[in-house]
Amino acid sequence: MNINVKSEGNKKWIELDGRLDTTAAPQLGEVIEKELQEPVKELVIDMEKCAYVASSGLRVILQAQKSINRVQGSMVVKNVNETVMEVFEMTGFSDILTIE
Amino acid sequence: MKQITQQLKLPAELDNLDRVIGFLETKLEQCDCPMKVVTQICVSVEEIFVNIANYAYPDHMGECLLELTLAGEDDAYNKMVLCIHDSGKQFDPLKKEDPDITLSAEERQIGGLGIWMVKQSMDQVEYRYENEKNILTLTKTW
Numbered sequence A: 001m002n003i004n005v006k007s008e009g010n011k012k013w014i015e016l017d018g019r020l021d022t023t024a025a026p027q028l029g030e031v032i033e034k035e036l037q038e039p040v041k042e043l044v045i046d047m048e049k050c051a052y053v054a055s056s057g058l059r060v061i062l063q064a065q066k067s068i069n070r071v072q073g074s075m076v077v078k079n080v081n082e083t084v085m086e087v088f089e090m091t092g093f094s095d096i097l098t099i100e
Numbered sequence B: 001m002k003q004i005t006q007q008l009k010l011p012a013e014l015d016n017l018d019r020v021i022g023f024l025e026t027k028l029e030q031c032d033c034p035m036k037v038v039t040q041i042c043v044s045v046e047e048i049f050v051n052i053a054n055y056a057y058p059d060h061m062g063e064c065l066l067e068l069t070l071a072g073e074d075d076a077y078n079k080m081v082l083c084i085h086d087s088g089k090q091f092d093p094l095k096k097e098d099p100d101i102t103l104s105a106e107e108r109q110i111g112g113l114g115i116w117m118v119k120q121s122m123d124q125v126e127y128r129y130e131n132e133k134n135i136l137t138l139t140k141t142w
Helices: A024-035 A054-069 A081-088 B014-030 B035-056 B113-121
Strands: A002-008 A011-018 A043-047 A072-076 B002-012 B064-070 B077-086 B126-128 B133-141
Touching: A002 A024, A011 A024, A024 B113, A043 A054, A054 A072, A054 B113, A081 B035, A081 B113, B002 B014, B014 B035, B014 B064, B035 B064, B035 B077, B035 B113, B035 B133
Parallel strands: A011 A043, A043 A072
Antiparallel strands: A002 A011, B002 B064, B064 B077, B077 B133, B126 B133
16 A cells, blocks of 8 residues: 655645555554654545555554544544445444544 | 356465455456445455464464355356355354444444454355364355
8 A cells, every 4th residue: 555645734644545454554553653743633534545444444543543632633534435434334433533 | 047166275374365355356356246345345354364364373374265156147146155264273253242333432442343344244144163164154145
């Protein structure tokens, strides 16, 4: 998976390109952990180019949500496709996450 | 009624996940399985294969066998039955308690979602232990 990060002030965009599977999940976890070492108030995860999420990927997204909650920031997951949305719904993630 | 069965046998290692997914995608797409269903099946099998790779063989290298059967009527396939075998330690993943999916992010446990996703995505999931093998059978129609 390719992960692109853009920053502007205390806002960060993380674009996922590829499958968020068991191999890619730790990679994303490391990127998010590194990015959140800086003061971040708003985190955007753009999933336009990600059509596949395994439970390991969900765990990383949940961890990101918890980390951002801890610093009273907000996280938005954007451009979620239909199949990924179903995964979010069946796992209750659609209630936890802010999905736009 | 038509039916084809294909097998893939490989060492149960995380490095082989791509081969497992590649095998499924190729076979399912050849049978015109809808993309959404292909993804549901791949997500489910990934969860199971990763579990086997991580836990089935704690002290030696073992194998995993996937036996994929596609069935259908005259002009189209519409059913998949996939048996996943391993000869590691006896483990019934279906006995795992379902996660509470109504909890908030803070209360959520990191984990337990994999097998839940499998149960939700497939029409039927069955486990049996036979001849010292764990056999998990996934069934999905479309």
